[in-house]
Amino acid sequence: xxxxxxxxxxxxxxxxxxxxxxxxxxxxxxxxxxxxxxxxxxxxxxxxxxxxxxxxxxxxxxxxxxxxxxxxxxxxxxxxxxxxxxxxxxxxxxxxxxxxxxxx
Numbered sequence: 001x002x003x004x005x006x007x008x009x010x011x012x013x014x015x016x017x018x019x020x021x022x023x024x025x026x027x028x029x030x031x032x033x034x035x036x037x038x039x040x041x042x043x044x045x046x047x048x049x050x051x052x053x054x055x056x057x058x059x060x061x062x063x064x065x066x067x068x069x070x071x072x073x074x075x076x077x078x079x080x081x082x083x084x085x086x087x088x089x090x091x092x093x094x095x096x097x098x099x100x101x102x103x104x
Contacts (some may be wrong), residue, residue, distance in 0.1 A: 003063070003065065004060070004065040004066065005059040007056045007057075007059055007065055007066075008056075008060075008066070010052055010056035011057050011060070011078070011079050011082060012053070012057040012078075012082050013054075015049055015052050015053055015082060015083065015086040016049075016090065017051055017085055018052050019045065019048045019049055019086070019090075022048055022052075023044075023045065023048070024041040026044070029052075033079065042091050045087065045091065046087035046088075046090075047087075048087075049083050049084075049086040049087030049090065050080070050083040050084065050087060051083070052083065053079040053080070053082045053086075054076075054079050054080065054082045054083060055078060056079070057070060057075060057078075057079040061075060064083060
C-alpha cells in the first residue's frame, strides 16, 4: 500500500479501523479516558471520527498526493462527510447502550 493509498483509506473506509486502534491505546494507556461516562466516550469517538479523515486529507494535500487547499467541494467536503457519517453511524449503533436508554 502506497502513502497515497493509505491516505485515501484513512479518509474513507478506514476511519473505523484507525479510530478503533486509537481507542484501544486510549483505553490501555490513558486512565482518565476509562473514567469518562458513556456520553463522554461517545464524544471522544465522534471527535476522532472527524479528525482522522480531516488529518488524512490535510496530509494528502500537504504532500501533494491529491486534493487542493482551496477545493472545498472536491477535497474537504468528502473528508468531512466521511467523518460525520462514521461518527454518526458508530454512535447510532451503540445508542441503546447509553446510560439506560433502550430502543424498542
